Amino acid sequence: MYYPYLRGRQFELIALREYALQYGDKNNIVPIIEPVKKTFNSMKLALPKLINRKVKFALILNPQVGEIDNPQYITEALTVELADQSDWIPAYILANDYENIAIQIEKSGYKDVMLICSDITDSSNIGFENLILSSNIKYIVSKENRTLKRKLSNKGKHLIRLDDSFNPQKRNKDYLVMPEEKFSEEHLYYKEDGYNGFSDYTVIVSDFIEGGAAPWAVAIHLTYKKENNEIWVKHFVSDSNDSIANIQGKFAEASEKAVNFLNLSNIHNNASDELRGYYNNATYPGLGMVKKISIKNHLELINELLNTVE
Template identity: 40%
Template sequence: MYFPYLRGKQFELLALRDFATGNQSKEKLVPIIEPVKQQFGGLNTAISTMLDSGLQFAMILNPKDGDFKHPNVNNDILGSLTSLVGMHDSWIPAYIYKRNANVLLNHIDQNNLQQVMIILPNGADVNDESLMDFLRNERVSYIVNGNNGNRSTRARLLRLNKQLISLEDRFNNKSRNADYADPDDEFFSDDFAYYNADGLYGFSDYTSLPKDFIEGGMMPYAIAIHLTYQKADDQIFVHHFVSDNNFDQSNVRGKFHEAAIKIAPFYGNGIAHTAAVDELIEKASQEDGYPGLGYIKKLSILNHLELINGILSD
């Protein structure tokens, strides 16, 4: 099972909506969504689309990033997500653990939530008895553990007899888009091939995005399109398609074309491609095909979702 971790920003939500409506077989993919905006209209729309299409998801009810970093913000996520009302069997309540077991248990009890997911982004301290007692609670069904490389930690978590999911930051984030040109091809993950052998219920990553939340951004000097692909039976790589003339912030449309025209020759070497890749290739062939930076990100995410879903569904 694959549990992609996504923030509830506009183009992440659009990627989820497109995936939900564009893929008939999606039982192997359960997105984890962390709200980051107090305006819930886009999130409610995405939830309705996922519910209507039968895509199960986990919703974080105590988000920590974006608008929810501020102490005075309305954090009644359940009350704000009206699309979740009466749909308890179709989604998983999720919480980020930060030494706040009592607070989480109170919220779980007050809302009579079952089969809860607990997320430990930086990994579990299995020597913390208060944490381990909390994870043993009968209402906790899923544990998402970051930095899952420690075998002894994994073994002790497995003994809790919960559904254990690894969470790893697989994207090699760089400060400048131009830096992705060298190397332009990097190992991304083999989690999909070995999570079962490791005794895990599933695996999670931040898709083709970095772990750290970024509120916004400036107009880049370079355009970089990040596309994951299956390089071998047990390996996923990410290829970075980068523009060439990156000396200033001008001519973003031209830079998109420089980057995007490299996609078709790369995939022409017999590499299987997704509907998202096909759309990028089509836009590269159009005179005015530049769709905007957010849309490029959406297609990068969508490609990754379609890729992993296709591998797990075979």
């Protein structure tokens, strides 16, 4: 099973909505959503679609980035959407506040909780060990950690490996010198390596970055499978990158490269066909929609691969 880690922003949530509508009946994905906005309109649109299509999701109740400084905002704003816990997985990010998290879980009455280990989680701490082995905890998400894997061996927990697979560049135009690179092969080996699932940040930078200035270059990131079923990512970048002018033209340049690759490789899914439509109609959808297409393409690709290998 694949557990993509996404922040709860508009276009990430649109990607999930559209994916659920198209693949809910053949789904191998459980998205992990970290709310980052105090306004929940996009979440209220997305979560019912996931629930209706039986796409289970994990919702982080103590986000570490963004606007939310009180976890109560989340449960109060989404009372209707979170009413049936069989539809979703309560999730908490672990720093070193093990006792506090344990108290929150106990008070909530949540079962089958997900814990997400951060870079400062101390897996040798007795409080951490007591927490992860408690009966309320079912899922543990962590970067590669052999000590943790041994602790959880034969304990009935679901260990999910988190990788930061996307290699970000400082500027979009820097991707011009690295047109493609290996992204992941976890879908092939995660079970063999002792994991119950695998996770990454899709084709988004793992660090939380809000907003930003107008780009000098447009980059479209599309994952695809090699003949050996490894996942690689290609970066399609505009050429007229000397100023911020004519963002529509920059998109046309980048999308032309992307569509040519998709056609030559005979890649067809909902995301790639949407990109073809914008290019063929000479339409600029906005950078948010470009990001949505990249995310949805990645979700569709991994779901297809898991349907093939599992």
